[in-house]
Amino acid sequence: MAETFHIGFILFPALTQLDLTGPAQVLSRMSGAKLHFLAASMDGVPSDCGLSLLPTGTFAAAPPLNMVCVPGGAGVDTLISDPASLDYIRRAGEGADYVTSVCTGSLVLGAAGLLKGYQATCHWAWRDLLPLFGAYPVEDRVVIDRNRITGGGVTAGIDFAFAVIERLRGRDEAEMIRLALEYDPQPIGMGGTPSTARSDILQGLRRRYDAIGVPARREALVRIATILNVTAT
Numbered sequence: 001m002a003e004t005f006h007i008g009f010i011l012f013p014a015l016t017q018l019d020l021t022g023p024a025q026v027l028s029r030m031s032g033a034k035l036h037f038l039a040a041s042m043d044g045v046p047s048d049c050g051l052s053l054l055p056t057g058t059f060a061a062a063p064p065l066n067m068v069c070v071p072g073g074a075g076v077d078t079l080i081s082d083p084a085s086l087d088y089i090r091r092a093g094e095g096a097d098y099v100t101s102v103c104t105g106s107l108v109l110g111a112a113g114l115l116k117g118y119q120a121t122c123h124w125a126w127r128d129l130l131p132l133f134g135a136y137p138v139e140d141r142v143v144i145d146r147n148r149i150t151g152g153g154v155t156a157g158i159d160f161a162f163a164v165i166e167r168l169r170g171r172d173e174a175e176m177i178r179l180a181l182e183y184d185p186q187p188i189g190m191g192g193t194p195s196t197a198r199s200d201i202l203q204g205l206r207r208r209y210d211a212i213g214v215p216a217r218r219e220a221l222v223r224i225a226t227i228l229n230v231t232a233t
């Protein structure tokens with residue numbers, strides 16, 4: 001029987017729920033896994049799609065973690081600006097065997113000083129900000145650098161979780177869980193990355209990002225990174 005492996009997911013308002021629920025569903029099937037959904041309080045946490053998530057514990061009462069995972073989402077901006085939450089993530093990461101993230105959660109790890117000098121990935125629209133948070137950006141869906149494992153945008157969290165299971169429990173268990181979940185993606189059309197998407201689709205999405213305030217969010221994150229002054233060397 002596998003030894004209990006405590007995985008802590010960080011909850012915060014306006015997180016992207018699939019960044020959390022995708023890898024959580026996969027990792028919940030891993031032998032020995034015990035998942036903890038942690039937040040500043042036990043109040044429900046609203047995600048970016050209207051689905052509220054209930055914590056199973058608070059930062060203050062959380063057990064020691066073998067792995068900490070930070071999802072991404074619009075709420076990352078506020079999370080990075082909250083010293084108490086950032087301090088917990090830093091302490092949990094320093095004590096964990098693995099420090100991980102999905103999507104823009106890697107910017108949070110960087111802000112906590114946990115990616116300094118590590119290779120990492122992020123959602124493609126934000127990946128170029130990683131050096132401001134001490135990391136070396138890599139254009140891959142999942143990046144493993146020593147005990148840091150980061151996933152790209154949103155759906156990459158599922159692949160990220162399988163990469164974790166393969167590393168911890170081996171290829172056979174990872175493939176068995178994949179089969180149990182019938183994970184066999186067959187997407188429509190072209191492209192899930194800027195390099196594979198049709199140019200008109202990419203430009204249309206960039207215009208949509210502009211309309212919903214992504215440039216202002218990027219500017220805010222740059223300001224925060226400047227204040228934090230995290231560098232890779």
